[in-house]
Amino acid sequence: LNQFAPTDAFVYYSAGERLNAGHQLYSLQPGDTVIAAKPPYWTVPLLSPPLLGVLWRPFAAIGNTGFLVGWMLTTAAFLEALALLSRRAPTLTLIAVGALAVPIAWQLMLGNVNGILALAIVLLWRCRNRPGLAGALVAFMVAVKVTPLALAWWLVTSRRWRGAVWFLAASATLLIVAVIGAGAGSIPAYVEVMRQTSTIGTSDLSIAGLARALGVPAGTSAFAPWIFVAGG
Numbered sequence: 001l002n003q004f005a006p007t008d009a010f011v012y013y014s015a016g017e018r019l020n021a022g023h024q025l026y027s028l029q030p031g032d033t034v035i036a037a038k039p040p041y042w043t044v045p046l047l048s049p050p051l052l053g054v055l056w057r058p059f060a061a062i063g064n065t066g067f068l069v070g071w072m073l074t075t076a077a078f079l080e081a082l083a084l085l086s087r088r089a090p091t092l093t094l095i096a097v098g099a100l101a102v103p104i105a106w107q108l109m110l111g112n113v114n115g116i117l118a119l120a121i122v123l124l125w126r127c128r129n130r131p132g133l134a135g136a137l138v139a140f141m142v143a144v145k146v147t148p149l150a151l152a153w154w155l156v157t158s159r160r161w162r163g164a165v166w167f168l169a170a171s172a173t174l175l176i177v178a179v180i181g182a183g184a185g186s187i188p189a190y191v192e193v194m195r196q197t198s199t200i201g202t203s204d205l206s207i208a209g210l211a212r213a214l215g216v217p218a219g220t221s222a223f224a225p226w227i228f229v230a231g232g
Helices: 006-018 049-056 056-062 062-087 090-100 101-110 114-126 130-145 149-157 163-184 186-197 209-214 224-231
Strands: none
Touching: 006 056, 006 062, 006 163, 049 130, 049 163, 049 186, 056 114, 056 130, 062 101, 062 114, 090 101, 090 114, 090 186, 101 114, 114 130, 130 149, 130 163, 149 163, 163 186
8 A cells, every 4th residue: 555556556546646747648757656667668757648648636635644535446446347247157256256366456556547347348249239329438448448449340340330339439539528628739749659568678578679589680570569450
């Protein structure tokens, strides 16, 4: 519970602090909480899309208690997702939780936004035949993590056209919210963050990093994530 613990929830909280102070989201200025960089993997204090920093602004506004509340919400969302799964398939859920005990414990400690996405994915499946909710949920997930964009493709391939339209409408709305809350400059800044982390900044545990560990040349490994996405 140390307020300076190196958790993802604290990274989001400090992003909210910077926005509340009128500072840049993807760079540190005098007076900002220091978030350590780890070149070449990342050189910025936030790797998430701008909307995530905007959503954490209210938590940052109420101080350390806000950090704890934000962390608790991500944890509660993850636990709720597990609870909903266990109601539907208790045995399989128990086996999965046992097999993934270490990453699950890591997620609970970090308070990563993945906890909220886990609940959102379960809710998406439950309301998959309600196009408005389904499209809005996918838009929210993409706006805070990007990689759930694969679920937008699922809306298309499963011919959920109304859901796809709702996805586009909700995405446009969330983009406006991000611009208002983080400034128009945060959008191109995040595009540059994605460019860096998907090329020279791929970490050892990424698909590209694992390919390098297997002896694949670095230049070729850079294509591994795109091959994986295309295959999926």
